[in-house]
Amino acid sequence: MTASYLPTLSSAPRSFLCPQRTSSLSSATGRRNPVFHPVKPAADCCSTKNPASAWTSARHERWEGDLAVEGQLPAWLKGTYLRNGPGVWEVGSTAMEHLFDGYATLVRVSFRDGRATGAHRQVDSDAYTSAKSHGRAIHREFAHCPTNNPNNNNNLLDRVIDLVGLVTGTSLTVNPNTAVARLSDGRVVCLSETTKSTTLIDPETLGTIGKFTYTDGLSGKSRLLQLLPLQSAHPVVTETEFMTVLPDLNSLVTRRRPGYLVVRMEAGSNERKVVGRVECRGGPTMPGWVHSFAVTENFVVVPEMALRYSAASLVNNSERASFYALDWIPESGSYLHVMCKRTGNTVASVEVPPFVVIHFINAYEEKRHDGQPTAVVVDGCDHNGDPAILDALTLHSLRSLRGKDVLPDARVARFRIPLDGSPYGELESALDPEEHGRAMDMCSINPAYHGKKYRYAYACGARRPCNFPNTIAKIDLVDKTAKSWHENGVVPSEPFFVARPGASDEDDGVVICTVNSDGGGSYTLVLDAEKFQEIARVRFPHSLPCGFHAFWIPDKM
Ligand SMILES: CC1=C(/C=C/C(C)=C/C=C/C(C)=C/C=C/C=C(C)/C=C/C=O)C(C)(C)CCC1
Numbered sequence: 089m090t091a092s093y094l095p096t097l098s099s100a101p102r103s104f105l106c107p108q109r110t111s112s113l114s115s116a117t118g119r120r121n122p123v124f125h126p127v128k129p130a131a132d133c134c135s136t137k138n139p140a141s142a143w144t145s146a147r148h149e150r151w152e153g154d155l156a157v158e159g160q161l162p163a164w165l166k167g168t169y170l171r172n173g174p175g176v177w178e179v180g181s182t183a184m185e186h187l188f189d190g191y192a193t194l195v196r197v198s199f200r201d202g203r204a205t206g207a208h209r210q211v212d213s214d215a216y217t218s219a220k221s222h223g224r225a226i227h228r229e230f231a232h233c234p235t236n237n238p239n240n241n242n243n244l245l246d247r248v249i250d251l252v253g254l255v256t257g258t259s260l261t262v263n264p265n266t267a268v269a270r271l272s273d274g275r276v277v278c279l280s281e282t283t284k285s286t287t288l289i290d291p292e293t294l295g296t297i298g299k300f301t302y303t304d305g306l307s308g309k310s311r312l313l314q315l316l317p318l319q320s321a322h323p324v325v326t327e328t329e330f331m332t333v334l335p336d337l338n339s340l341v342t343r344r345r346p347g348y349l350v351v352r353m354e355a356g357s358n359e360r361k362v363v364g365r366v367e368c369r370g371g372p373t374m375p376g377w378v379h380s381f382a383v384t385e386n387f388v389v390v391p392e393m394a395l396r397y398s399a400a401s402l403v404n405n406s407e408r409a410s411f412y413a414l415d416w417i418p419e420s421g422s423y424l425h426v427m428c429k430r431t432g433n434t435v436a437s438v439e440v441p442p443f444v445v446i447h448f449i450n451a452y453e454e455k456r457h458d459g460q461p462t463a464v465v466v467d468g469c470d471h472n473g474d475p476a477i478l479d480a481l482t483l484h485s486l487r488s489l490r491g492k493d494v495l496p497d498a499r500v501a502r503f504r505i506p507l508d509g510s511p512y513g514e515l516e517s518a519l520d521p522e523e524h525g526r527a528m529d530m531c532s533i534n535p536a537y538h539g540k541k542y543r544y545a546y547a548c549g550a551r552r553p554c555n556f557p558n559t560i561a562k563i564d565l566v567d568k569t570a571k572s573w574h575e576n577g578v579v580p581s582e583p584f585f586v587a588r589p590g591a592s593d594e595d596d597g598v599v600i601c602t603v604n605s606d607g608g609g610s611y612t613l614v615l616d617a618e619k620f621q622e623i624a625r626v627r628f629p630h631s632l633p634c635g636f637h638a639f640w641i642p643d644k645m
């Protein structure tokens with residue numbers, strides 16, 4: 089690999105990286121100075137030798153500066169890579185327990201003319217700012233329950249207070265730590281699973297602009313007993329619309345069966361409109377967890393997992409369910425529902441073997457010779473139908489079981505849903521899971537193939553033994569093979585595919601992924617997607633926590 093270093097401030101002496109000494113240096117290059125804002129001074133604030141850096145809270149509120157490039161960035165790569173994820177797990181007296189609980193940390197790498205600048209910054213959500221001002225977390229996160237909540241007494245008044253908190257969304261987190269997306273009108277939002285967490289950010293400065301407020305009243309603000317405070321963390325965003333799934337929790341207070349609303353919001357609007365409602369088949373009271381879902385040209389596929397929202401945990405925000413905010417109820421059945429985008433009607437609803445798919449990869453229609461769809465094929469990262477993956481993602485496991493082979497097995501699950509009224513769907517592994525080390529999550533595809541028949545997916549896989557995915561895998565769904573990128577001790581985040589402008593081959597582009605290296609330190613890796621080989625890496629001057637999902641904003645031509 090040829091290495092060409094930019095003379096950046098990020099390669100300045102270590103002392104410069106200490107937040108206590110940020111003000112004295114000026115840029116030797118004439119470029120913008122790196123800026124540090126410490127979260128809090130830490131004894132080892134200058135050290136990058138932390139093997140658990142992926143699971144260590146960000147040390148600085150924000151930083152920006154030039155990044156050193158090793159290798160050759162493609163000249164066509166012009167735009168901004170954004171990544172979101174949980175990055176601060178300790179505030180005041182609170183030490184979170186689960187990976188999903190951390191406060192949102194944004195990372196940016198902008199590529200232009202073979203060079204790179206970068207930044208990272210905490211999202212100023214009410215959850216984060218109130219935790220800082222109270223000296224402890226006060227919102228309910230995925231696993232974290234506010235500790236001083238007196239509601240464990242189960243007295244009626246406390247229950248009513250919790251229910252009001254649920255309806256108004258004041259107790260559930262507003263920490264948008266999962267995904268980031270640019271709407272087609274240019275607004276950039278960070279999201280998580282509460283509708284109130286959706287936050288507008290500035291993709292250049294990573295500053296928090298404010299809440300993204302839905303004006304439709306669907307989330308319970310203006311209509312009492314409209315229990316729709318939750319959403320999928322992964323909306324499907326196109327040039328014309330934003331589409332998502334809201335678990336309908338109204339069955340908590342009515343006799344109605346639980347279900348899901350599919351909603352759509354036009355570009356430029358803040359008003360979601362209901363496309364249709366899917367009724368749950370299983371579960372006496374609660375819908376299955378819906379972190380993501382899949383769409384095809386004509387349909388929305390709504391998953392109903394046997395891993396269901398816990399009613400007890402939701403209405404009593406200091407109560408934990410068997411899987412944090414979720415209950416695993418295999419006997420309640422696992423289903424996939426297919427809704428027609430145009431009519432909102434449910435056109436298929438099939439029972440399938442138990443699955444635990446947090447991230448769906450893609451879906452497409454099988455068609456008859458006259459173009460009529462006959463089946464929907466849906467691919468997802470399936471943790472072999474076992475919610476144990478959620479326990480593997482506690483911070484204790486991640487920090488202390490490094491090198492132990494404790495990561496539960498996962499595969500690419502391929503579901504086939506016939507559209508002929510059959511009651512059952514089919515489920516098989518799309519390829520031998522050994523191809524990708526029996527780990528599979530954090531996936532992306534070429535966005536031009538969303539909802540269409542496709543061949544390649546990029547995801548995190550494993551070289552065992554490991555307690556977290558440690559490879560980046562390119563999955564070939566036609567040849568049923570996988571290629572992998574790996575280095576000892578690395579922790580990669582979602583590998584994100586960016587197509588070369590004008591490309592016609594599905595894998596003509598790069599895969600961008602931010603990686604935590606063995607002894608600490610973070611870099612953004614750029615792989616040639618076709619050969620699946622490294623072409624460049626862009627180093628941050630200090631380590632960043634491992635994040636989740638990414639997004640690409642191309643420069644205006
Ligand atoms: C589920 C409820 C809630 C919160 C949910 C949240 C914040 C979920 C976040 C999920 C994430 C970040 C999933 C990432 C998965 C990564 C995987 C599987 C990687 C695997 C590697 O092998 C509340 C809103 C707090 C309460 C209601 C229920």
Ligand SMILES: [Fe+2]
Nearest residue numbers: 266321379637
């Ligand atoms: Fe996700």
